[in-house]
Amino acid sequence: MNAQLSDFLRSRRARLSPQDVGLAGYGRRRVPGLRREEVAQLAGVSTDYYIRLEQGRGRQVSDAVLDAVSRALRLDPTEHAYLHDLARPHRATGRGRQPIRRSVRHLLESMRDTPAIVVDHRMVIVTANALGVAVFGLTDDLRSRDRARQFFLDPKSRAFFPDWAADAESVAAELRLQAARRPDDQRLTALIGELCIKSAEFRTLWADHKVREKTQGRKRINHPTVGELVFTFERLALADDDEQTLIVYTVEPGSPTAERLAVLASWTAAHDAGAEAEWRKDNDTAAH
Template identity: 40%
Template sequence: MDGTNALGDYLRARREQVRPEDVGIRSIGVRRVPGLRREEVALLAGISSDYYLRLEQGRDRNPSVQVLEALAGVLRLDADATAYLLGLAQERSVPRQQPRGEQAPESIVELITGWPNNPAYVQNKYTDVLAVNALCAALSPNYAVGVNLLTAVLLDPREQDLRRDWDELTEEGVAVLRSELGPNVDDARLKDLVGDLSVRSERFRQLWARHEVRPRRGRLSKLTHPEVGDLDLRSDKLTIGGTDNVTLVVFHAVPGSRDEESLALLGSLVAPQDAPRVRPSEHRPE
């Protein structure tokens, strides 16, 4: 996590995940390395083996966009992963100081407070919860200000019981964190979060080693709630303007569905006087 060779580490990890037959190479005999060999990647990308070796070893850190796009094609990277690869090769800027006492914008807090039918919360790029409305808090005790959601989902057994899509959710969460890190290898908070999860979660270590990247986007959350049973909710993730990737996450059920009825039942169990609890989120994930 020192970031000294992020580009090389990523190339090597992705190379090991491409099967020779996926790129038209016949496998004869036993291969001693997983995925593609360095010289095979170089040949398919139209560059010399020595140059590719220098890229993986971090001895050449300024490949052209054309070379990186050629490598992305060989490694079968999608558009998001290709953008991530290009970002790794950019010259690193001086890391920005993270704001202390990061909070959700007051107007957003007022907005979600008035929503009786839509669970909603606000998180920063580290997945720390900054604000939450009452209906969202009723979905999980980990929808609470100050909780790091990625840590909670990976380490709290209650989350695995709650989420029927736990495998998919953890894959996505780790890939999004990898995207956030990207070339920002000097972000101390991100490094601390990755280090903490690497020590405490075998699942995280396995997923982190894949070097998969995804942008933060909406999804379908499949829950089994202890009070209302199975509940499938769509979510939208909206970046709040004027912030450092602070995101508003809003859930909703398909209109007229059984999920909408179950969500309404859950809402009836929430005391109407309950309001979102909002305070600065400074401490590290538990």
């Protein structure tokens, strides 16, 4: 965590110039961005104190100092929270993933015309409604539900997500945020390590130290059966569960996506009905 804190502070310094923060730029600079003493001046702390903080040697740093450094570096709210997580990481509660409540399952099942999924903090799809399964091509193979690995390690994801480059930045930024919140999560650490080793794109994005938590936005996919689908998504917290979130994908009524989604929904319903009929037939035969 100390190394991540050091790298993050240096990366945020590097993106600012003295002119950005109202300082005069004196002398030639060997590296871009603000000097440490300039950040210390803006934050109202001693240069030695800031250097120790940036080197990960600042013990028991106060909220006031972190807030001052955040203002000095022009951090946005997500980066501000990330700085606090890095400087004073909290430890996991040990509760682990909570089972999906029956009420959440009923909610998913009631959304027959809207794709919806539940994901955990490692970007694994825990469960989905029927249309969510159809849209994202989920199967019994757990690899189809491991969104981060599939996104960076499966070449087909570049065709499935037309905005792959922008989406990749969001995925890496979200994982960095989760890693700071859960420093003791060994599976999350292993996921990030694997992606750094196997994906040059992820390795580059990880080195940028961007953090972002996307709670809503636009998502475009190129579905192999019905073609392009354009969604607006909302990411919703589940009560008493800080590891899993519900993501709902809505469409503009009367749009081409709405028409294509209706076709996909009808195929899904027909497939489900056929599967249920086959199941009943097999059970009736077994009973006799």
